[in-house]
Amino acid sequence: TQLLEQSPQFLSIQEGENLTVYCNSSSVFSSLQWYRQEPGEGPVLLVTVVTGGEVKKLKRLTFQFGDARKDSSLHITAAQPGDTGLYLCAGGAYGNKLVFGAGTILRVKS
């Protein structure tokens, strides 16, 4: 069974600080996706990384896929209150299904 462990589970920081969220597994994934989920809504795709070592940037968000395609990180620079939310990583597994991590709840205080 493929599992993804996300850390930290909860992060509370001040506006302007930087943060990193980690997603780790002992399994290799064909791709790694990061989502943001608001309460009562479905996950919204932020990015997909496919190649080992790949780095993608989305404004103040930087996503990295590990060389061995077993881990990924999400780094946010100069966090803003609007970044507050639940961040989920999900690994692409056999048959095009996704295996989700438990999520990181981010709270950015102004």
Place this chain on the structure above:
Amino acid sequence: EPEVTQTPSHQVTQMGQEVILRCVPISNHLYFYWYRQILGQKVEFLVSFYNNEISEKSEIFDDQFSVERPDGSNFTLKIRSTKLEDSAMYFCASSHAINTGPYGYTFGSGTRLTVV
């Protein structure tokens, strides 16, 4: 921006009743999925559907569950005899795919199913 549409947004049903959750995936997507999220828990894969048949299902997706694409646009999840533990948010998703795995997933806003 194309959306995956789910109806109803909320459904309350009595234990033992049948429910049908409906979804309209993005029109040019090829893969369709159902996931569920029990309150406070991870999003879990239920089933994937491709080329008018189930391509993969999880151990959760037992004989009480079935999926159907009755026409060119709708994708449904039926739970034949609901149990209390079926209470969850059910998310429909669709994707196109490349040979390196799932790509371009879009999730609907979900149906909150409450079994009483």
